[in-house]
Amino acid sequence: ARRARANGAAVGSGFDAEPSGRTHPLTDRSANARLHAYDQRVKGAFDRIVPVLKRIAQLRCAPDFVAQAQVIAETELGFRMPEDRLEEAWIAGLDLRTLFAWSVFETYRRMADEFLIEDPLGGRESSSFEAFLQECGFHMLDVTPCADGRLAHAISYVLRLPFGAVRRKSYAGGLFDVEDAVTKWVEIEYRRFREGRPNTADAPTRYLKAVIYHFSSHDPAQQGCAAHGSDDARAARAALERLLAFRQAIENSFCCGASVALLLIGLDTDTDAIRIHVPNAAGEVALDRSVDAARVYDMTCDLAPDAARARVLELVRDAAPDGAPDAGKTQLIARLIENNLSQIDFVRALHGGRYGDHGHAERFMGVGVGFDEIQLRNLTYFAYLDTVEEGAADLDVGCMIFSGLNVSRGLPIPVVIRFDYRGAVPGARERAILHCQRLDRALVERFERQASAGHLHRLLAVRDTDAGTGLEIVGSSLQRDGIGGR
Amino acid sequence: ARRARANGAAVGSGFDAEPSGRTHPLTDRSANARLHAYDQRVKGAFDRIVPVLKRIAQLRCAPDFVAQAQVIAETELGFRMPEDRLEEAWIAGLDLRTLFAWSVFETYRRMADEFLIEDPLGGRESSSFEAFLQECGFHMLDVTPCADGRLAHAISYVLRLPFGAVRRKSYAGGLFDVEDAVTKWVEIEYRRFREGRPNTADAPTRYLKAVIYHFSSHDPAQQGCAAHGSDDARAARAALERLLAFRQAIENSFCCGASVALLLIGLDTDTDAIRIHVPNAAGEVALDRSVDAARVYDMTCDLAPDAARARVLELVRDAAPDGAPDAGKTQLIARLIENNLSQIDFVRALHGGRYGDHGHAERFMGVGVGFDEIQLRNLTYFAYLDTVEEGAADLDVGCMIFSGLNVSRGLPIPVVIRFDYRGAVPGARERAILHCQRLDRALVERFERQASAGHLHRLLAVRDTDAGTGLEIVGSSLQRDGIGGR
Numbered sequence: 009a010r011r012a013r014a015n016g017a018a019v020g021s022g023f024d025a026e027p028s029g030r031t032h033p034l035t036d037r038s039a040n041a042r043l044h045a046y047d048q049r050v051k052g053a054f055d056r057i058v059p060v061l062k063r064i065a066q067l068r069c070a071p072d073f074v075a076q077a078q079v080i081a082e083t084e085l086g087f088r089m090p091e092d093r094l095e096e097a098w099i100a101g102l103d104l105r106t107l108f109a110w111s112v113f114e115t116y117r118r119m120a121d122e123f124l125i126e127d128p129l130g131g132r133e134s135s136s137f138e139a140f141l142q143e144c145g146f147h148m149l150d151v152t153p154c155a156d157g158r159l160a161h162a163i164s165y166v167l168r169l170p171f172g173a174v175r176r177k178s179y180a181g182g183l184f185d186v187e188d189a190v191t192k193w194v195e196i197e198y199r200r201f202r203e204g205r206p207n208t209a210d211a212p213t214r215y216l217k218a219v220i221y222h223f224s225s226h227d228p229a230q231q232g233c234a235a236h237g238s239d240d241a242r243a244a245r246a247a248l249e250r251l252l253a254f255r256q257a258i259e260n261s262f263c264c265g266a267s268v269a270l271l272l273i274g275l276d277t278d279t280d281a282i283r284i285h286v287p288n289a290a291g292e293v294a295l296d297r298s299v300d301a302a303r304v305y306d307m308t309c310d311l312a313p314d315a316a317r318a319r320v321l322e323l324v325r326d327a328a329p330d331g332a333p334d335a336g337k338t339q340l341i342a343r344l345i346e347n348n349l350s351q352i353d354f355v356r357a358l359h360g361g362r363y364g365d366h367g368h369a370e371r372f373m374g375v376g377v378g379f380d381e382i383q384l385r386n387l388t389y390f391a392y393l394d395t396v397e398e399g400a401a402d403l404d405v406g407c408m409i410f411s412g413l414n415v416s417r418g419l420p421i422p423v424v425i426r427f428d429y430r431g432a433v434p435g436a437r438e439r440a441i442l443h444c445q446r447l448d449r450a451l452v453e454r455f456e457r458q459a460s461a462g463h464l465h466r467l468l469a470v471r472d473t474d475a476g477t478g479l480e481i482v483g484s485s486l487q488r489d490g491i492g493g494r
Numbered sequence: 495a496r497r498a499r500a501n502g503a504a505v506g507s508g509f510d511a512e513p514s515g516r517t518h519p520l521t522d523r524s525a526n527a528r529l530h531a532y533d534q535r536v537k538g539a540f541d542r543i544v545p546v547l548k549r550i551a552q553l554r555c556a557p558d559f560v561a562q563a564q565v566i567a568e569t570e571l572g573f574r575m576p577e578d579r580l581e582e583a584w585i586a587g588l589d590l591r592t593l594f595a596w597s598v599f600e601t602y603r604r605m606a607d608e609f610l611i612e613d614p615l616g617g618r619e620s621s622s623f624e625a626f627l628q629e630c631g632f633h634m635l636d637v638t639p640c641a642d643g644r645l646a647h648a649i650s651y652v653l654r655l656p657f658g659a660v661r662r663k664s665y666a667g668g669l670f671d672v673e674d675a676v677t678k679w680v681e682i683e684y685r686r687f688r689e690g691r692p693n694t695a696d697a698p699t700r701y702l703k704a705v706i707y708h709f710s711s712h713d714p715a716q717q718g719c720a721a722h723g724s725d726d727a728r729a730a731r732a733a734l735e736r737l738l739a740f741r742q743a744i745e746n747s748f749c750c751g752a753s754v755a756l757l758l759i760g761l762d763t764d765t766d767a768i769r770i771h772v773p774n775a776a777g778e779v780a781l782d783r784s785v786d787a788a789r790v791y792d793m794t795c796d797l798a799p800d801a802a803r804a805r806v807l808e809l810v811r812d813a814a815p816d817g818a819p820d821a822g823k824t825q826l827i828a829r830l831i832e833n834n835l836s837q838i839d840f841v842r843a844l845h846g847g848r849y850g851d852h853g854h855a856e857r858f859m860g861v862g863v864g865f866d867e868i869q870l871r872n873l874t875y876f877a878y879l880d881t882v883e884e885g886a887a888d889l890d891v892g893c894m895i896f897s898g899l900n901v902s903r904g905l906p907i908p909v910v911i912r913f914d915y916r917g918a919v920p921g922a923r924e925r926a927i928l929h930c931q932r933l934d935r936a937l938v939e940r941f942e943r944q945a946s947a948g949h950l951h952r953l954l955a956v957r958d959t960d961a962g963t964g965l966e967i968v969g970s971s972l973q974r975d976g977i978g979g980r
């Protein structure tokens with residue numbers, strides 16, 4: 009891992025390379041450099057796998073093949089290959105598909121453990137943002153981005169929020185499960201009553217539920233949200249309807265004026281610029297009224313930082329349909345816009361203002377519930393689900409995407425099956441493991457053709473969220489003795 | 495419906511027939527007569543279907559076949575057959591499998607609607623029991639019986655509790671979902687804090703979670719709990735372990751002394767006599783110590799009612815492992831035992847002390863979530879589940895049982911697919927309907943052979959639990975235009 013990381017750090021960052029490059033006065037240049045280095049390092053580790061395997065393949069006739077291959081693997085990837093797979097190559101041939109899947113899983117495991125244990129983005133230092141959130145009048149920020157891999161960095165990069173302070177649960181098209189959200193709301197409110205966390209129930213703060221829909225300014229008709237047929241207006245409307253349904257569910261289910269605050273955010277996946285549909289004082293949102301961070305950028309980039317900040321606040325106030333929202337909500341929205349200015353510069357400086365990979369370029373598929381460690385754009389295609397039966401549509405899309413990305417190049421589809429559990433609940437670990445195994449069986453049943461051709465490899469992992477430790481690997485299709493529970 | 499009911503009422507009740515028959519002094523004879531009449535009427539309606547179809551089949555060559563068949567159906571079953579199916583019989587033949595499934599579904603629908611709207615067992619008159627429960631120190635009674643059809647009458651018959659005052663959620667082997675139970679607990683506790691329902695959070699009452707495991711005194715090795723291999727000791731131990739896991743999950747997840755009270759109950763499915771594992775003052779339960787209602791019956795049947803009641807209380811106190819439980823819990827357990835004495839007499843008077851159908855005799859399969867209306871023994875094989883993927887094992891057992899009960903006689907397996915929803919939650923009805931359709935598809939996929947042979951018929955139904963109305967039928971495999979959502 010040390011070696012791989014050293015390699016990653018050597019990749020030049022645009023901010024290091026051009027320290028005098030022009031940015032917005034409110035842009036956090038050092039955060040941009042840090043975030044970019046992390047992104048490059050992690051993706052670099054995945055992207056080195058194929059070239060390294062090609063080099064290893066060329067050596068297969070060398071007399072000291074195994075030793076040479078291990079030196080290359082350790083130097084370039086930071087870990088050794090499974091010795092037995094290399095040793096049998098002289099007679100069985102070199103099974104590069106297996107080595108590829110093995111390397112992706114190992115790279116993922118290392119990256120996840122580093123993230124979960126060392127907190128490289130500092131996302132667990134959340135107390136100052138939590139205090140700010142409460143000052144703004146909210147005791148919880150619950151965000152649903154679309155499950156599209158191009159939104160996986162929404163919290164840590166696009167909005168620049170510490171992920172530990174935000175509940176993130178992605179759904180295809182932003183269409184979160186209302187019943188699940190109500191359950192979460194009840195739990196949060198109950199803790200306020202019972203434990204005074206994060207604040208006591210008599211504090212006049214609210215639960216804030218946000219959805220991030222997305223669109224593509226560069227290729228609107230092709231690269232928008234697949235769940236809404238790349239129709240931006242439909243994506244925004246559907247997200248707003250779901251938010252309103254959630255609020256109504258709370259209001260109808262609980263008496264005494266129970267309610268929630270709502271926030272609708274749009275994301276341009278080419279530039280990472282957001283727009284926020286600023287609600288008015290009554291909490292009403294208009295689909296055609298928003299404050300657009302790219303425009304804010306242009307209107308404030310020549311001001312001094314304090315003046316720019318004041319202007320952002322003004323622009324937010326002006327964007328509400330009629331009458332600005334309360335001061336706290338205005339403050340929060342202004343902060344999100346300001347944070348996003350850094351990300352706009354991030355994409356401008358490092359990707360020429362627009363991502364080159366405006367389409368899919370995910371490195372693996374993530375299936376199940378969990379995945380806190382995924383905070384990078386286009387690293388993972390998510391399918392948040394409990395069962396293949398419920399998530400079949402998302403899985404079919406994922407398999408189609410990876411058929412293009414991987415199978416067409418002869419590479420298998422690497423799938424991480426993952427369930428988080430609460431270690432405080434007896435038996436939860438065992439149930440999480442069984443859950444992984446059941447899902448794996450159902451996945452193999454649904455994608456039998458790919459699986460029996462060796463084109464579908466799975467890693468099974470669970471994690472105790474109470475312990476705050478790394479992953480526990482509980483099985484893999486690469487095991488020779490088969491995955492447990494069959 | 496009027497006619498069918500009149501038929502049902504004509505069946506003699508053992509209590510009516512022998513009003514001088516000896517019963518326990520605490521037995522509620524009028525309740526027994528009422529409960530028996532209801533059971534006979536409902537099961538009678540199902541059990542008339544095959545004889546009526548046989549009569550109709552014999553008439554198929556009669557010139558006025560359709561008219562004659564409808565008269566018989568209406569007189570005997572209380573409803574008419576689908577006219578088109580009868581009319582085409584001259585050329586297509588009489589499709590008796592379809593008529594059978596159609597009749598079962600129609601009988602179920604009528605029975606469910608009557609139950610849900612007219613409350614024939616008075617189970618919604620729950621305020622006096624709720625008050626008693628709170629006097630005993632509990633604000634909630636949450637009972638998990640095994641999902642076995644022979645426990646479906648546990649609340650209304652065996653324990654004689656108003657079903658409206660009890661949360662019932664059945665699971666195979668009594669092995670309830672701990673995470674689901676914690677979620678429910680949080681919701682109940684939250685309502686106490688927020689709405690003071692059923693009492694305020696500062697009242698020193700607890701949430702009481704009970705599991706009912708079962709065994710067969712008549713044929714212990716064959717007719718015990720299938721989920722535990724008919725091993726009584728294992729069934730009891732597993733249920734207790736699950737209860738303890740639930741309590742520990744609550745204690746570990748919430749601070750400030752959050753906890754729950756537990757109750758382990760065993761049921762002899764041949765006699766309906768219960769045993770309760772009386773906990774001691776510290777809440778500890780011993781698997782080998784219980785108060786046994788059949789023994790209590792014998793020890794108190796010669797006493798006057800007041801003396802018998804006092805003796806029951808004493809016997810409960812003596813059954814705790816060391817040191818009796820607190821007065822409230824003792825009181826509640828004594829009430830459950832007393833209630834069960836009536837049921838013991840019910841089985842003695844009406845079934846010779848032991849049910850004739852000590853094995854499976856279910857009339858249909860119920861799959862999904864809901865089924866409040868099922869309060870009768872051996873009427874329904876339950877598979878409480880969200881997806882076929884999770885509930886596959888239970889469904890396989892169900893299909894096997896009905897292969898013996900129905901398919902072997904040439905009859906199809908009638909399956910009711912059902913999801914309850916909360917009408918207060920926007921979109922919940924549409925999601926419940928989609929849920930039914932998705933489950934139906936998965937069911938047909940798993941049992942393709944039976945389905946394509948016409949041996950698996952499904953009725954799709956949803957219900958708004960907020961509205962308190964009857965069922966809404968949303969599809970059926972008998973529809974000629976196919977089930978929606980395909």
Ligand SMILES: [Zn+2]
Nearest residue numbers: 154156181233
């Ligand atoms: Zn999308």
Ligand SMILES: [Zn+2]
Nearest residue numbers: 044047358359
């Ligand atoms: Zn970059």
Ligand SMILES: [Zn+2]
Nearest residue numbers: 640642667719
């Ligand atoms: Zn059982």
Ligand SMILES: [Zn+2]
Nearest residue numbers: 530533844845
């Ligand atoms: Zn009877």
